[in-house]
Amino acid sequence: MKNPDNPRIIVALDFPSERPALALVDQLDPAKCRLKVGKELFTRSGPELVRKLHGRGFEVFLDLKFHDIPNTTSAAVAAAADLGVWMVNVHASGGEKMMTACRDRLEAFGKGRPLLIAVTVLTSMDSKDLAGIGITDSPEAQVSRLATLTRNCGLDGVVCSAQEAPALKAEQGADFKLITPGIRPLSADKGDQQRIMTPTDALKAGSDYLVIGRPITQATDPLAALEAIHGEVGSL
């Protein structure tokens, strides 16, 4: 039987508009990746683009990282479910009431509801950045605190750095999904990411899904880059 987690690679469509996004997507294969639509592209191209991606056979992670009062956030998550996306996310730092309201609101969508994921500590942040917003705990401790809160609110998992995956799997259990950006094949540029890992190491560490942007989207041959990552991780 097909593993419902496959494909585990989520390509981040961080493009300024629909045209370059679709130009890239048309080189990819829905059997080999899912797609992530984030703030820039969604703000420009909106739900219509998501429908086009669905029409091309791709499942979509709508990465708008909602963070607002419970009523507003849960309504936004329900709008994402109406659009038929596979995964949607909120900031765990929005707190228990916000996350619980979102989870409750998705009940109405039954088994086909989107996976509801929370962002813990952004992978671009290190302990100095956390101190700057008044958090003196280490990134690992803050991630662990927010992941526990997320699981207690009944969400499906968290976005985190793959470096935190082993501890999170041990703490939160095998069913709690870990979505990890900051993935860099050995040959790729680190860019602005801080807490990075290779695809193979990330899966070994317990990541369920790998969010990969520039190493695929900026490659001269994006499908070859995607296939090289599949080759690298093999049967993991």
Ligand SMILES: O=C(O)c1cc(=O)[nH]c(=O)n1[C@@H]1O[C@H](COP(=O)(O)O)[C@@H](O)[C@H]1O
């Ligand atoms: O929620 C995310 O997807 C996310 C969370 C996070 O902590 N760090 C992070 O990089 N991301 C996203 O993951 C993608 C990473 O892209 P690349 O750095 O180009 O591989 C971007 O779309 C980011 O917005």
